[in-house]
Amino acid sequence: MTPPRAERGAALLTVLMLVSVIGVIAAASLESLKLQTHLSGNMAAIDQARQYALAGEAIARTRISDVSSTDRTTTLAGDWLDRPNAFPIDNGTATAKLSDAGNCFNLNSLVSQSDEGERVVRPMAVRQFEALMTLIGVQPRIAGEIAQSAADWIDSDTIPQPGGAEDETYARAPTPYRAANALMADVSELKAVAGMDSAIYERVKPWVCALPAPELSPININTLRRDQAPLVVMLLPDKLSLAFAQRMIDERPATGYSAVENFWSKPALRGISPPVEVMAQTKIKTRWFALEMQIETGGAELTELALIDGGVNPAKIVRRSWGDGA
Structure with a gap:
């Protein structure tokens, strides 16, 4: 039995609509599959880049161990300092650069630490930090406030020094927070210290470090x-x-x-x-090394920053971060 003409038109319209919907679903599925394939490829490339970076770490640690165990001093011999060394890898390039990670102001030197873990402010380091900031263009009054507040940020007590800051200062911030009362794990913590702003931080950042020990720089x-x-x-x-x-x-x-x-x-x-303290903090041999790795492979780019302790044998990675740093 032949359906009426009007019903034949409605059936055709339904078929056309179904074809259109199926077409849209198919296109969306193909696009999703393409994206998933692309993401999987990127993840594989990034994973490969990390493996290259870890291999670079191993080479650097071996070289540092060899030099540290045989040389009584660390000098510029060999033109190694801050020199990018590029080497080819499969489907890309890798660049490694070593620097002396101790030639900086160690923020954790602002305190001395007892065997029981009690941290007290070290006045000599506070003066050094204040002097350094003044030398690089920070106003003396602000430099003093930041130096004192940074020491308060790390020490064990909650009593602010003259010109410093503890919890009551940070409690008045738009978003209240508290002082860490612990060693700094990264120089970016300095951003939270009273007196610091983004302009001063960018000025100070190249000159400071957060070594994992409260020792004078x-x-x-x-x-x-x-x-x-x-x-x-x-x-x-x-x-x-x-x-x-x-x-x-x-x-x-x-x-x-x-x-x-x-x-x-x-x-x-x-x-x-x-x-005597200044004589002791002046060195002729480097213990802390900074390794920066730049990896490009398979369309992926990866940066690794690592801190290496060359004072132990074999040299060991103290910390690492992936990305451009703080």
Whole structure:
């Protein structure tokens, strides 16, 4: 039996609608499949990049262990400092760069720590941090506030120093928070310290580090660059000028200093007697190394930043992060 003409038209319209819906579903499914395939490919490439980065770590640790166990000093010999070394990998490239991770102000040096874990403010480090910030252009009043507040952020007690800040200060923030009262795990914690703002943080960030020990900044006079002269001045801010510190670095022997005493006994420093603590924090051998790896493979890009402890044998990774850092 032949259906009426009107019903034949409705049936055709229904068929056309079904075809259209099926077409849309098929297109969406294909697009989803394409996206899933693309994401799977990216994940595989990133995973491969991480494996290359871990291999780079192993090579760096082996090299640092070899050098640290045989050399009494760490110098610029071999042109290794801050030098990007590129090497080919399957379907991409990798670049590794080592730097002296101790040539910075160690934020955790703002406290000293007892065997029981009690952390108390270390005035010498507070003065050094304040002097460093002033040298790089931070106003003295603000530099003092940040230095005192950063020490309060780390120490064990909840009593603010003169000019410092503890919980009651941070409780008044638009979004209240509390002081950490613990060693800093990353320099980005400095953003939360009273007196700090984004402009000052960007100025200070290249000069500071958060080593995993509350020790005075271990400045290696054999690996300092000329532009890092403020790190020398901060050791004796009332006795050394920036120009003088730059000249001291310029006049460093090509093979480096064989003893810390050789640096402080230079004729130009006659009459300047550094405290025992400053002598002790001046180094000729590097313990902490920073490794930066840049991996490009299969269309994926990956950056790894790692802190390596060369003071133990074999050298070990203390921490690592993936990405561009804080």
